[in-house]
Amino acid sequence: xxVTPYTDKIIAEYVWIGGSGIDMRSKSRTLSKPVxxxxxxxxxxxxGSSTGQAPGDDSEVILxxxxxIFLLSSKHHFDLMIL
Numbered sequence: 001x002x003v004t005p006y007t008d009k010i011i012a013e014y015v016w017i018g019g020s021g022i023d024m025r026s027k028s029r030t031l032s033k034p035v036x037x038x039x040x041x042x043x044x045x046x047x048g049s050s051t052g053q054a055p056g057d058d059s060e061v062i063l064x065x066x067x068x069i070f071l072l073s074s075k076h077h078f079d080l081m082i083l
Contacts, residue, residue: 011028047061
């Protein structure tokens with residue numbers, strides 16, 4: 001079976017705990033190439049006022065990566081989940 005990737009692009013799913021402390025939130029983005037270390041992942045932001053994690057007048061929250069997991073999303077493609 002040929003498992004050669006058909007693209008170098010991957011989908012990175014950023015996952016974090018929401019403002020209630022019991023709900024999960026996530027955002028996906030496409031990265032142009034696979035990564036091997038969390039330091040290679042770009043910073044990303046979200047509107048924290050919609051999750052109850054920031055006031056409306058200063059709502060930008062930066063996602064800080066702690067670790068990531070490789071996920072096999074198809075027989076030819078690995079993606080990431082970033083926590």
